Amino acid sequence: xxxxxxxxxxxxxxxxxxxxxxxxxxxxxxxxxxxxxxxxxxxxxxxxxxxxxxxxxxxxxxxxxxxxxxxxxxxxxxxxxxxxxxxxxxxxxxxxxxxxxxxxxxxxxxxxxxxxxxxxxxxxxxx
Amino acid sequence: xxxxxxxxxxxxxxxxxxxxxxxxxxxxxxxxxxxxxxxxxxxxxxxxxxxxxxxxxxxxxxxxxxxxxxxxxxxxxxxxxxxxxxxxxxxxxxxxxxxxxxxxxxxxxxxxxxxxxxxxxxxxxxxxxxxxxxxxxxxxxxxxxxxxxxxxxxxxxxxxxxxxxxxxxxxxxxxxxxxxxxxxxxxxxxxxxxxxxxxxxxxxxxxxxxxxxxxxxxxxxxxxxxxxxxxxxxxxxxxxxxxxxxxxxxxxxxxxxxxxxxxxxxxxxxxxxxxxxxxxxxxxxxxxxxxxxxxxxxxxxxxxxxxxxxxxxxxxxxxxxxxxxxxxxxxxxxxxxxxxxxxxxxxxxxxxxxxxxxxxxxxxxxxxxxxxxxxxxxxxxxxxxxxxxxxxxxxxxxxxxxxxxxxxxxxxxxxxxxxxxxxxxxxxxxxxxxxxxxxxxxxxxxxxxxxxxxxxxxxxxxxxxxxxxxxxxxxxxxxxxxxxxxxxxxxxxxxxxxxxxxxxxxxxxxxxxxxxxxxxxxxxxxxxxxxxxxxxxxxxxxxxxxxxxxxxxxxxxxxxxxxxxxxxxxxxxxxxxxxxxxxxxxxxxxxxxxxxxxxxxxxxxxxxxxxxxxxxxxxxxxxxxxx
Numbered sequence: 001x002x003x004x005x006x007x008x009x010x011x012x013x014x015x016x017x018x019x020x021x022x023x024x025x026x027x028x029x030x031x032x033x034x035x036x037x038x039x040x041x042x043x044x045x046x047x048x049x050x051x052x053x054x055x056x057x058x059x060x061x062x063x064x065x066x067x068x069x070x071x072x073x074x075x076x077x078x079x080x081x082x083x084x085x086x087x088x089x090x091x092x093x094x095x096x097x098x099x100x101x102x103x104x105x106x107x108x109x110x111x112x113x114x115x116x117x118x119x120x121x122x123x124x125x126x127x
Numbered sequence: 128x129x130x131x132x133x134x135x136x137x138x139x140x141x142x143x144x145x146x147x148x149x150x151x152x153x154x155x156x157x158x159x160x161x162x163x164x165x166x167x168x169x170x171x172x173x174x175x176x177x178x179x180x181x182x183x184x185x186x187x188x189x190x191x192x193x194x195x196x197x198x199x200x201x202x203x204x205x206x207x208x209x210x211x212x213x214x215x216x217x218x219x220x221x222x223x224x225x226x227x228x229x230x231x232x233x234x235x236x237x238x239x240x241x242x243x244x245x246x247x248x249x250x251x252x253x254x255x256x257x258x259x260x261x262x263x264x265x266x267x268x269x270x271x272x273x274x275x276x277x278x279x280x281x282x283x284x285x286x287x288x289x290x291x292x293x294x295x296x297x298x299x300x301x302x303x304x305x306x307x308x309x310x311x312x313x314x315x316x317x318x319x320x321x322x323x324x325x326x327x328x329x330x331x332x333x334x335x336x337x338x339x340x341x342x343x344x345x346x347x348x349x350x351x352x353x354x355x356x357x358x359x360x361x362x363x364x365x366x367x368x369x370x371x372x373x374x375x376x377x378x379x380x381x382x383x384x385x386x387x388x389x390x391x392x393x394x395x396x397x398x399x400x401x402x403x404x405x406x407x408x409x410x411x412x413x414x415x416x417x418x419x420x421x422x423x424x425x426x427x428x429x430x431x432x433x434x435x436x437x438x439x440x441x442x443x444x445x446x447x448x449x450x451x452x453x454x455x456x457x458x459x460x461x462x463x464x465x466x467x468x469x470x471x472x473x474x475x476x477x478x479x480x481x482x483x484x485x486x487x488x489x490x491x492x493x494x495x496x497x498x499x500x501x502x503x504x505x506x507x508x509x510x511x512x513x514x515x516x517x518x519x520x521x522x523x524x525x526x527x528x529x530x531x532x533x534x535x536x537x538x539x540x541x542x543x544x545x546x547x548x549x550x551x552x553x554x555x556x557x558x559x560x561x562x563x564x565x566x567x568x569x570x571x572x573x574x575x576x577x578x579x580x581x582x583x584x585x586x587x588x589x590x591x592x593x594x595x596x597x598x599x600x601x602x603x604x605x606x607x608x609x610x611x612x613x614x615x616x617x618x619x620x621x622x623x624x625x626x627x628x629x630x631x632x633x634x635x636x637x638x639x640x641x642x643x644x645x646x647x648x649x650x651x652x653x654x655x656x657x658x659x660x661x662x663x664x665x666x667x668x669x670x671x672x673x674x675x676x677x678x679x680x681x682x683x684x685x686x687x688x689x690x691x692x693x694x695x696x697x698x699x700x701x702x703x704x705x706x707x708x709x710x711x712x713x714x715x716x717x718x719x720x721x722x723x724x725x726x727x728x729x730x731x732x733x734x735x736x737x738x739x740x741x742x743x744x745x746x747x748x749x750x751x752x753x754x
Binding site for chain 1: 137140141144145148149151152153154155156157
């Protein structure tokens, strides 16, 4: 929000919500020009994937049904589809390999959370 | 059932969350249409770029066209078609420049004309007659002319002190001349811009100095610097605030000056009117408003004068208050009685008048007036009391003090009447005393005593009361002595020492010649005188008889002496018819004694002559016999 280009749709939403001035001030105050490009352009995608996968793991990790696996994979699949869409100009935006790399790392990290969660559940049951 | 419901709920929740995330993801999609084609991908070919460039050129989309042409040039730098591409690019720059020119964006137009000119110079180095070349040159000259107009406008604005407008036009001109300056105006414009900057600096310096002087209330200097700043201020409407600020400051200074003048004028009027409190207040306000005014020394001198006047007034005030307060400490003023201390009050009105003259509008004047009125009433009370106890003189004294203390009091007429009344009383009293004194001198002691006693009754505490009492005492002593002399006379009378008695009576009569008893005393004297006469007659007869006896016994000398004694000691008797015979006899006897004495003298003289002749004859014979 602070460092991305203002042509993004979310800034239109901010304007609709009457938060345009506040966002502009924040962008003006906290202009992070020194940050690397991957931090500004790729990390949000990774965080999105990580967040969605983690939520799904929390909701769907109670049973081992296949459908639950699909739900958990939904974050990864949607992110990858989005990138592929950009590559084929089906979706507005710029395709970048770094985006895909960050998305996959985020997914793996959230799966790692699943392992820890399961261990915690087993430990609770033992108690 | 519950399990199925829970499963559905989880599914719905998952779906909602997923939807939310998708919406969030939509937020990061770009709003704008896809950017112009990114630099041709490796698989795009040179011709395709030119083709696309031509297409966009046809559609008059010169930006797109230019990007394709430039991409094409990047792909292949040595292609023969590049001349065409460059001429197209140059044409695009001309179009752009024309558009900028129409939009009055002269500097951008000039840049694009420059670019176009550069391309034409590159692709057609020797052909200066190229119409495009000539066109561009003409257009650039036209823009240079416009820039020159800007420069002239800038000069006009500069001459009118409108520096912002001048600067705007200079900058506009400079932007153009930066890329094309055939007549070298750039240096002149830069000088002018520097001049504008200097003016601004000068303005800021004067304004800041003026503000500092203003803050320090040195309004004279502030006024000078604000006016200087005004000379350097820009007349541009956008700078009107600055001019307004300076004018406002100058107006404020003028208002301070006016206020100062007004305060000083009022202060002077109050000063002349001797209303020093108000004058001081006005002067102090003037000093506060305008602490660095040139005339402040005069004001400070006047303030010093006011302070001196106030101190002098305070001395007078203290003097009056000390007199009032030292009422019970009268001895230190050399007065034996408190009453006489009030003579000090006679000075108060004079001091009060002096104070009033010195500082007529001092608030302490009311204190003094109140105190004077209080003491005035106090003196009246004292006067009344003095009158009541029978001391009108003392009452008059207090009334007079009251009159002198407050000569303008409305009660003074009544007091003057009272003083007149007292004066009349005192005059009458004095007349009474004078009459008594006269009677005393006339030895009319009874009358004097009566008047003195009357006076004492009328005026118990007169200052001369003791004198009167002394006089009364003296009269009483005289009367006592007189009575004593009469008594002595009576005793002497009884002893038949009539002369002594007479002397006592006469002395008593002389001492109290107007006494009531004097008639009896005179009768006594007459009686004594008769007794004395009787005694003399007896004595005369005795002497006469004794003289006769001596004459008869031929003791003529003793008889003569006796007769002479009678004549000498009782001379009044010699003329008395009663003793004529005796005196005749005495005179006869004395004649006889006298003739007898003359005969004796003759015989004695004759004998002496005979003796002298005898002695002379004897002496002659003796001398004759010897010589």
